[in-house]
Every structure is written in C-alpha cells, then in structure tokens.
Amino acid sequence: MALLSVEPMTGYDLSKRFESSVAYVWHAPDSQIYPELRRMEKGELLAAEEIPWGPNSKKTRYRITESGIAAFRAWMNTPLEYSRERDPVHLKAAYLEWADPESARAHMQAHIYYHTLRRRQWEGMINELRTGTNVMLSKRLAVTPEADRRRTTAYKIFTYEGLIARAETEIEWARRGLKLVDSLDGAS
Numbered sequence: 001m002a003l004l005s006v007e008p009m010t011g012y013d014l015s016k017r018f019e020s021s022v023a024y025v026w027h028a029p030d031s032q033i034y035p036e037l038r039r040m041e042k043g044e045l046l047a048a049e050e051i052p053w054g055p056n057s058k059k060t061r062y063r064i065t066e067s068g069i070a071a072f073r074a075w076m077n078t079p080l081e082y083s084r085e086r087d088p089v090h091l092k093a094a095y096l097e098w099a100d101p102e103s104a105r106a107h108m109q110a111h112i113y114y115h116t117l118r119r120r121q122w123e124g125m126i127n128e129l130r131t132g133t134n135v136m137l138s139k140r141l142a143v144t145p146e147a148d149r150r151r152t153t154a155y156k157i158f159t160y161e162g163l164i165a166r167a168e169t170e171i172e173w174a175r176r177g178l179k180l181v182d183s184l185d186g187a188s
Contacts, residue, residue: 001064001072004046006139008063011037021136024125025159037062045071093177101185108181111174119167122160129156 040046045068053059128134
C-alpha cells in the first residue's frame, strides 16, 4: 500500500518497484504479491482497472483507496507484535561442533560475504536517498506536502542505517566465529 500511495501501478510495475525499494526490508515473491493485490481489492483497500497492454491485451492497474490509506495509517500506528526467532544461521552456528572445521569456516565466510554485500546495497540506497536519485523517493516526494518531505527522506535513511548497523554486527560476529573455529581447530 505504501508503494501504491505514490501512484497507481500494475502488479508487474509494483513487483519491479518492490524489488528496488521495499525488498531490502521485506521479501515478497510475485506469488505473494499478486494474490495480496486481489485480496486487498476484495477488501476495498485497492481499486483495480483494466488498461490496454499491447495491441490485443489488457492488464490490471491498482490504486490505493481512501479505505486503503486509512488501513495503512492504522497499521502504521499499531504497535508491532514481534514474532519468535527463526534464524537458521545462528541455529546452525550453535551446532558447529558437528561440522568439519573447513565447513565451519565456510559457514562464517559465507555469512561475512552475504552481509558485506547487503551492507554495500544499503549504503548505495542511502546515497540515492541523500542525492535525490532514488526513483521511488522522487515520485513519493512529488506527491508529499513540502512540510513532510524532510521527514519522509529522514525515515528512509534511518531505516537503512539500522540495516547497515545490523549487517556490521553480523560481520563482526562471523569474524569472531572464524577466530573461534581456528582456536578450537588448533586445540584438537
């Protein structure tokens, strides 16, 4: 709904915009996006219209309704309920004694690589947000009252700074894990 509050989009357009913005904080495959769009349309949170696509086809474009805006605002103002942890990386780390030292090292190195890559992506996103080159933010700011534009940008940057901090913590944890594997491998 947040993306559709910027402009009406087809499911395809939404999926592409999702992938370059919201996907950094919430993964949703097409198999989840399209059914959710139809569910929200049935709930009158979105309105759909058929638009021409090519010479002989049509596709559905969605726009957020006033009810959708109200529901989104209500969700944003509702305290978050935290879900219980399901963290396969840390679960596996708790049982690394069953792994060969080479496999344990590979586990930690993969963790470092993954979080280093994510950190770079998030740093790139912050750069786009700060320089005004992020397409979705530019579109959002165009429909946002001027008095709220600074807030809109600041919260986006704040979010990615939190993700970067988390990535840095995970990288440091995995580096300590490599040292632990080395010290225990030498002890055996």
